[in-house]
Amino acid sequence: MVDQAFLKLENIAVEFGGFRAVDGLNLEVAKGELRCLIGPNGAGKTTALDVICGKVKPKAGLITLKGRDITRLPDYKIARRGVGRKFQVPSFFRELSVRDNLEVAYCKQLSVFANVARFRRSAESDGLEKLAELVGLEDFLDEMAGYLSHGQTQSLEIALLLAQDSDLILMDEPTAGMTTQETMHTAKILNALRGRHTLIVVEHDMAFVREISDIITVMHLGKVLAEGRAAEIQNDPSVKAAYLGSGGISHA
C-alpha cells in the first residue's frame, strides 16, 4: 500500500448523450494532498468530481480509493468509504437550524433504527459548536440555515464537510460568492485540513488557488492538460492557449 495513490482515476470516460464530458482522464492524488483542479468552462472539472463521488457513472475506466475499486458503488456507499462532496450549487438544509445541519452531517451512525433511539443535542454537540466557531457561524447556531447570507452558506457547507469528517473531500468552487476576507479565511481552513484529509478543489479564483495549492491539475476538453506547481502552470504555453480559447490547440 505504500506506493499506492490514495485516489486513482484511470482512463475515465463520461458521456452525456454522445457528448464526452470526460475523455480518458487519468489522475492520481496522494494521501493528505490538497489538489486544485482548474480549467476553462466545460473542461470536465465538475464531472470529474461527480464521477469520483458516484453521482455520475463512468462509461469506461477505473476509480480506486485506498486501493479498492469504487467505480460501480452507489453514491451513498462511496460516501461511507470516506468521500465528502460540496456541490457548486449551495446544498444544505434550509429549514433546519445551523446546529441541526451540523448534526445531520455528523454521521457516525447511519442506520434508521440505531438513530431512532438517539436524540439530538448529544455529547458531540460541543465539537459541532467548535466547528461553527471555526467557520465563523457560532452566533448563528440556532438560526434557520435558510436565513444565512450566501457567503455564510458557503462557510456552512465547509463546516458540514468537516462534521462529516471524510478522508477525501471534494469541493466545487468553495469560495464562489464569498468576500475577499471570507475567501482568505477559507484558504486558511483548507490549508489546515491538508495532511489529515485529502482534498480536491475545483476553483476559478487564481489568487485563492495560489494560496492553497501544492500541485495544480489543469483540465481541458475532458483530459488532463498539464500538472504542476502554480508557477510552472502559468508559464505553460498549452495552458495559456486553452484559456485564451484559441480553438486550434492540439493537446497531444
Add this chain to the structure above:
Amino acid sequence: MKGNRQTVLRLAAYAIFCIAILIVPLFTDDAYLLNKFARYIVFGILSLALSLSWGYAGILNLGQAVSFGLGSYCMAMALKLRTIPIQTGATGLPDFMVWNNVDTLPWFWEPFRSYTFAIFAGVTVPVVVAYLIAWFVFRARVNGVYVAIITLAMLVVINLLIIDQQKYTGGFNGITDLTTLNLFGIAFDAYSAALYYLAAITLSLFLFLGLALISSKTGLILQAIRDDETRVWYFGYDVAAYQTFIFCVSAGIAGFAGMLYTLVMEFASPTFLSVPISLSIVIWCAVGGRASLVGAALGAIVVTGVQGSLSETQAFLDTWMLIMGALFIIVVLFLPNGLVGLVDLVTGKRRRHLASITAAASTAARQHAAPTRHDLVS
C-alpha cells in the same frame, strides 16, 4: 437555553391538547355527540400519520386511505365472524358470502376469528403493503410529485380490487351488520364513552410517540431529506431506508385509525379507501399545519367539525361546501404553515427574525473591531 424553552412550550401544547380531548366526555353524555367526536378524533390520528410522512419527510402520500381502509377491513372481518348470523343458517358464514354462493369460509378469513390476530393484522397488513410500494418507489429514487401520483394510482387499484372481489369483501356494500367489540370486559359500543376514550387515548399516545420519533436523530435526518434529499445521500445515509421507514410507520398508524373507524361507524366500506378521503387527509393536514403533529390532528378535528356543523345547520344546507372552500383558500393564502402558523406568527418567527438581525450586527461589529480574530481561530 432557547432550545429547551421551545421544547417545554411544545410539550405543554401537546399536553394541553391531549387533556382537552380526554375530558370531553365529562361535559357531555350525549351518545350521538360522543360518536361524532370519536369520528373526528379518528380523523385526527389519520391526519397525524400523514403529517409524519408529508410534513416531516416530504413524502406526499395520496394513498394514505389504503392503509386506513385495510385496517378498517381487518377489524370488520373479525367483528363479522362473531356476529350471530340471522339469515344464513347453520354454516355461520357472513351473510354477503352466502348471497354470493360461497360455501366455505375463505382461508384468509379463518385467522380473523381471533381478535389478537385481527388487531395485529390491522397494523401489519397496511405496513406490508406500504413496504412493498416504498421498496419500488424509494429504491428507484422516485420523489416529489411522482410519489403522489404513484400512491394515488395504488389507491385506485386497491379500491377497485376490493369492490370487484365481492365474494370475499362484500364488494360495494362493504362489510356491514357487525357485532360490538368486547375486549378486557369492556364493550366498545359505537356510541359509548369507552370508545371515545379509546380513540382519544390512542391519539394522545401517537402524538407523543410521534414527537419522540421526530425529535430523534432519525427524525432530524428525515427533515433533512425533506429539505434536500440529494445532499443526504452524499453524507452516506441510505435515504431510501429512511423514507421507507417513515412511510411504513405512517401506514401502521393509519391502519390503527382504520380499525377504530370501523368501531365508530359500525361497518367497513370501500369508501374508506377512496380518493375523496385520501384527499381530505391532505386538506386537514394542510389546514392544521403539516409540519406539526398536533397541528395536523387539530386540523382534521377543526375541518371535519366545521364541516359537520355547517352541513347540519338548516341555513347552510345549500352553501356549506362553498363556505368550506372559501376557508381553505383563506388558509392557503394567508397561513401557508396552517393554523399552527398563527402561533409562530404571534410569537416565534418575529422574535427569531429580530435575533438574526442583532446577531448579524454584532458579528459585523466584532469583525471590524478585531479583523485578526479569524487568524486566531485557525
